[in-house]
Each structure stands twice: as C-alpha cells, then as structure tokens.
Amino acid sequence: MAQPLPASEEKSIRNYVELECGTADSSDPDNKVTLVQKVSSYRLVGTDYDVYDVHLPKERWWVITNPTNLYSQESFPEYDVAFSFHVGLMLRVMNRNRVEIEEEKAEEVGGAWRRYEAAVGAMDSAREAEDYQGVAIKCRETLLAFGREHQEAEWLTPPEVKCKVNDFKGWAKLYAQELSTGRMRRYLSEISDKAWDVAVSLQHDYNATE
Structure with missing residues (x-):
C-alpha cells in the first residue's frame, strides 16, 4: 500500500529520477515524473531502505535507497524482486570498495x-x-x-x-x-x-x- 509522502521527500525522489533519466531540463511533459509513491520500507542488518514507485508517461521505475538506485519495472515487475537485487548489488559494491583506495x-x-x-x-x-x-x-x-x-x-x-x-x-x-x-x-x-x-x-x- 502506498504511503503518504512529505513534499520534500517526494521532490527529492522526483528530481533524482528526472536527473538519472536525463530529463531534468526537458520541457516535454512526456519526460516528467507524474507520480511518486512509497510502496514499502525494509530494515536489514541495521540499515533502513525505502522503495518508491515512480511513474513517467512512458515508463515506470522502482527507486530504492541506501544508496539510492533505480530499476525499470519492465525488468523487475515486482518491487520485492528489485529490492533483493538491489541489496545483493550494494553488497557486492561495498565488498569491492573495502579494498579500493x-x-x-x-x-x-x-x-x-x-x-x-x-x-x-x-x-x-x-x-x-x-x-x-x-x-x-x-x-x-x-x-x-x-x-x-x-x-x-x-x-x-x-x-x-x-x-x-x-x-x-x-x-x-x-x-x-x-x-x-x-x-x-x-x-x-x-x-x-x-x-x-x-x-x-x-x-x-x-x-x-x-
């Protein structure tokens, strides 16, 4: 179930998606976010994660935090699958960063x-x-x-x-x-x-x- 969002949080996710999609400076309404809703939150090993359902006129994304990344809903129809992928990906990145300097x-x-x-x-x-x-x-x-x-x-x-x-x-x-x-x-x-x-x-x- 979607959760109500503070305006600042909604704006932050909206701006993130438009920036990542390269549409932040576009005047075309087809390139603008039309909906941001938080659909779930998780806490794993002391870390909080939020999952957002973000709509553009021609595509939809899951945005997952800590660190923030976005995943196409065409590739990941279910957000729990996207979340599992996100956690695994972040673990691999953090593991690599342990020895990078x-x-x-x-x-x-x-x-x-x-x-x-x-x-x-x-x-x-x-x-x-x-x-x-x-x-x-x-x-x-x-x-x-x-x-x-x-x-x-x-x-x-x-x-x-x-x-x-x-x-x-x-x-x-x-x-x-x-x-x-x-x-x-x-x-x-x-x-x-x-x-x-x-x-x-x-x-x-x-x-x-x-």
Missing part, C-alpha cells in the same frame, strides 16, 4: 594497506577456525605496519619517551594526539585499542567461526 592515499599507508587487502582476501575465503585465526594474524600485521610506517613522520612531534617499535597502541595514541583534538582524539585512541584487542583475541580463539 585512491592512489595518493594508498601511498600514505603503504605496506599497511597491502596487508589490509590480504586480510580482506583471507576473510572472504575463511571457513574454519584456523582460517579466521589467520585473518586475525593478518589484521595484527596490518596494525603493526601502520604503527611503524609513521614513527618518523614530519608531522609527528618526537615524544619524550619513545614507544617500542611494535607498540601499536602507544603509537596510535601518539598519532591521535597529533592529528585530532577533543572527542575525536578520544574516539581514535579507543577504537585503536579495541581493534588491537580484537585482533589479538581472535588470533588465539580456537573456536572462531566469524
């Missing part, structure tokens, strides 16, 4: 990023507890590499007491102090500590399955 940024993290890519690859193929322990080892190596690679960086103020080379938590805290302030500094320090603790814990978990 701009070349300039890749140079900044160097060996740590290559180790992260290896960890992602190992995670994708992991099945047994030993496999997940191997993932943890690669994650630990990634964190250690990240900690080592910036110890002589120009932006880092030399500490009075230098951390040991492989003291990831110590170096991560120094980096956070140098690059951030306030709540962000505290957040970066805490998440670095937790990342290290999880990697070390999983490395020794003989019953790990995910």
